[in-house]
Amino acid sequence: MLAYIGLGSNLEVPKEQIKRALVALNDTTDIEVSGLSSLYRSKPLDGSDQPDYINAVCRVKTHLSALELLYVCQGIESKQHRVRDERWGPRTIDLDIILYGTQVIASKKLVVPHPEMMNRAFVLVPLKEIEPNLIVPILGSLTGLIDKIDTSKLIKL
Numbered sequence: 012m013l014a015y016i017g018l019g020s021n022l023e024v025p026k027e028q029i030k031r032a033l034v035a036l037n038d039t040t041d042i043e044v045s046g047l048s049s050l051y052r053s054k055p056l057d058g059s060d061q062p063d064y065i066n067a068v069c070r071v072k073t074h075l076s077a078l079e080l081l082y083v084c085q086g087i088e089s090k091q092h093r094v095r096d097e098r099w100g101p102r103t104i105d106l107d108i109i110l111y112g113t114q115v116i117a118s119k120k121l122v123v124p125h126p127e128m129m130n131r132a133f134v135l136v137p138l139k140e141i142e143p144n145l146i147v148p149i150l151g152s153l154t155g156l157i158d159k160i161d162t163s164k165l166i167k168l
Contacts, residue, residue, distance in 0.1 A: 013045075014080060015109040015142070017125070017134050018067045021101050025065035026050065028091060028104045033069060035087045036106075042083065046070035048137030052166040056131075061101045065168070068109065068137035077111040081121050084108065109134055113148050124148055132162040 016036070020028035029050070037044040048068045055061050073080055084106035091104040109125045116123040124147055128134045135157045138145065145153040 012073050012075075012112045014071050014073055014077070014111045015138060016069050016071060016080075016084065017105075017107040017109050017128075017137075018069065019064050019105040019107075019133070020103060021055070021062040021064040022103045023092075025062075029065060029067055031091060032087050032104050032106060035090070036069070036071060036083070039083050041074040042080070043072045044069050045072050046141040048140040050168040051133055051137055052168055053133040054164060055101075064133065066133040066137065068134060068141060070141055077108065077114065077116055077121055077123060078118075080111070081108055107134075109138065110147065115148050124150060129156050130160065132157075132160055132165040135160065136162055136165055136167075 018029045018032055033044055033047065036042050046069060051066045053064045053066055055064065075083065088104055088106055093103055107125055108121065108123055109128055111123045114123060129150055135153060139153050139157060142153065147153060147156065150156060
């Protein structure tokens, strides 16, 4: 199965946090990182006074179920001292499953495609970098989604 994971960090040397998370993903049995976007800088979603985020998207090949992949991602976040005190608050690392093959999942623990992906330049633009012709289940073409949002404040590093 091909899955796409969004990575983001704005604390404790964000580029290193992303690198550590990618290594941890790739070192996990039944997960192989098979594609990686460039890094991008973005402002906090809530406009609060916190550091800018560094974001990327990776493609993984996996034999894990979507829920098993979620648990791996949460375990990596925990090992990298992710704190969940506030929504959209600063974080050492954030790993979000953006897509899991062509599956549509709506459970209490996981929603795929990621329910906010169509509003986030820091997800769509890096995703297009590694999968330019991708059709997102339910939502349509990636290019069409990008055409509907403001990407002007996203900075490729």
